[in-house]
Amino acid sequence: MSPKKPTAGHNDPSDDFTLWTVYFLLLAWRYTNAVNLRTFFQPDEYFQALEPAWDLAFGPESGAWITWEWREGLRSSLHPVLFAIFYKGADFASNLLALGPTDRANVLIRTPSFLQSAIAATIDFFTWRLAHRIHGRQSKIAHVTLLLTAVSPWQWFCSVRTFSNSLETALTVFALYYWPWEWYSGPDEKKPAAKSCEGSARTLNVSLFAAAVACILRPTNVLVWMVLTVMLFRYNTSKIQTLAVREVACGVVVLIVSLVADTAFYGKLTFPPLNFLQFNVVQSLSTFYGVNRPDYYFTEALSLMLTTALPFAGIGLWQGFRRPAASDTQDDLVRQIRHILTWTVMSMVLVLTLITHKEVRFIYPLLPMLHVIAAKPMADFFHPLTVPASYMRRALLALMMTANLLIASYAGTTHQRGVIDVMHYLRKQQEARFQHSPPGSQTNITVGFLMPCHSTPWRSHLVHPEITAWALTCEPPIYIPPEQRATYLDEADVFYKTSAEDWLRSNMASINAIKRDSLASSPETFEDKEQRTWPGYLVFFDQLVPTLEHYLAETKYTECWRGFNTHWHDDARRYGDVVVWCLPAPEDRERQKT
Numbered sequence: 001m002s003p004k005k006p007t008a009g010h011n012d013p014s015d016d017f018t019l020w021t022v023y024f025l026l027l028a029w030r031y032t033n034a035v036n037l038r039t040f041f042q043p044d045e046y047f048q049a050l051e052p053a054w055d056l057a058f059g060p061e062s063g064a065w066i067t068w069e070w071r072e073g074l075r076s077s078l079h080p081v082l083f084a085i086f087y088k089g090a091d092f093a094s095n096l097l098a099l100g101p102t103d104r105a106n107v108l109i110r111t112p113s114f115l116q117s118a119i120a121a122t123i124d125f126f127t128w129r130l131a132h133r134i135h136g137r138q139s140k141i142a143h144v145t146l147l148l149t150a151v152s153p154w155q156w157f158c159s160v161r162t163f164s165n166s167l168e169t170a171l172t173v174f175a176l177y178y179w180p181w182e183w184y185s186g187p188d189e190k191k192p193a194a195k196s197c198e199g200s201a202r203t204l205n206v207s208l209f210a211a212a213v214a215c216i217l218r219p220t221n222v223l224v225w226m227v228l229t230v231m232l233f234r235y236n237t238s239k240i241q242t243l244a245v246r247e248v249a250c251g252v253v254v255l256i257v258s259l260v261a262d263t264a265f266y267g268k269l270t271f272p273p274l275n276f277l278q279f280n281v282v283q284s285l286s287t288f289y290g291v292n293r294p295d296y297y298f299t300e301a302l303s304l305m306l307t308t309a310l311p312f313a314g315i316g317l318w319q320g321f322r323r324p325a326a327s328d329t330q331d332d333l334v335r336q337i338r339h340i341l342t343w344t345v346m347s348m349v350l351v352l353t354l355i356t357h358k359e360v361r362f363i364y365p366l367l368p369m370l371h372v373i374a375a376k377p378m379a380d381f382f383h384p385l386t387v388p389a390s391y392m393r394r395a396l397l398a399l400m401m402t403a404n405l406l407i408a409s410y411a412g413t414t415h416q417r418g419v420i421d422v423m424h425y426l427r428k429q430q431e432a433r434f435q436h437s438p439p440g441s442q443t444n445i446t447v448g449f450l451m452p453c454h455s456t457p458w459r460s461h462l463v464h465p466e467i468t469a470w471a472l473t474c475e476p477p478i479y480i481p482p483e484q485r486a487t488y489l490d491e492a493d494v495f496y497k498t499s500a501e502d503w504l505r506s507n508m509a510s511i512n513a514i515k516r517d518s519l520a521s522s523p524e525t526f527e528d529k530e531q532r533t534w535p536g537y538l539v540f541f542d543q544l545v546p547t548l549e550h551y552l553a554e555t556k557y558t559e560c561w562r563g564f565n566t567h568w569h570d571d572a573r574r575y576g577d578v579v580v581w582c583l584p585a586p587e588d589r590e591r592q593k594t
Contacts, residue, residue, distance in 0.1 A: 030120040034113035034160035043454030049162040050460035053083035077265035120159035127368040145375040156408035171214035173368035178207035212254035286357035301360040316373035418565030418578035423461035446535040542576025
């Protein structure tokens, strides 16, 4: 079937019902995805979104952990503000329904899932719609694109996490759908001006507004739109002026909104994208959080994102490099768009390769384009897709779907789940004290995390401000001269790279008060002094057990919880289970005295 010429929107109002049905099915799918996610990926999921949102919603006394990035003004407030609104709404509903502490905590923990599921469903939906624009509404390639994004293990693992990269990806594919792809067919000299420009002008503003917000959230997103603009010079210079004027107009509006929001959030005039570039490019401080090899995106990141779709994406990219014939036929226009998408993907990957600090989620906005690119080779290989003609290809398709299911299931429910489970355990310990302590004698739990910094979520999972907790930190050397940065060690580095026992001896109070034969009460309040009081709960990875068994051998600490975390990890400090040691609870000590 010959593909339709790309157009934004659709002409048949009866199609609205079908489109909304697909979106709500995707929303239900992603919400199921979100509530079944049990694992940890990276700390930015919590500390770049939920912690500042929690602080906005409930105030500084709520105990949110505001990291250095927010103190230095590197992040846009637009992202956490969205979650803060949902937190406030959930808190209002909880108070209206007179929910108890446990039920209220469960509601607040699940609240971000509602918003993030809608964002994730938007990625799936507009990836499918982008394929519609390129290949036509009834094209099997559009159906394959929907299948690729819906069953993608990476989408299952990452799209429902509260990363700014997830929102950036949703805004990017939304903007790509409304992008005026028909402009790349050449000048409109033979077409009526009103007919050729009217539709594109309306949708271009929508596209540019979404693209501008994506660039405010993640400045590297500008690379996508730079490539699309440069490519327009090759195909249709008559539209460059129109595009430039509208880009400036939409950009200024979004910039003003961003400046107002960030100035209100930070309490002073702040422009996070500039601070972001200053930190990552000028000062090169992003290397403090890791340096990856030059081939990382090509040999590892793309494989992680695409998994079983990688061979088809590779074929699609190879086909897309071929510049199509300069004609206005439907087939050539489709090839032109695939050619442009290919160069957009490769240009962004090549530029980001030049930055030493690399993470797979940095190229996440390219995944919808890669799924669209991979869809045609996959559709051709498995034709007809529902029941391939070859038994071998039927088996291969079944194997691909099974592999996707197994990868998504393991990554979403097993790998690094202990660091999430322990937060639920600690929260429930506090809730048990709410329920069982006599009125007027309630004590609150104190927790110390002897783990690499930001190994767990924080207040978004602890919830209760009564829980007093501390953890090893990893502040970057922002104000340290460049010549001294090579030898700089943060608190977590000092703990692990020198001697953990020396750190405990220097930073924690004497163990005399918590020895087994001591009659002194165990401390229950953390005091921010030079030496920390021993907390009621110590949380650490199994790797640290021998050290603590030696140093705390004569103390009252006993193991009270252990949870499986992962079968393997590339960080030796995170080997093994998550372990919790506890001091006797106040009621236990009272029983011992009597």
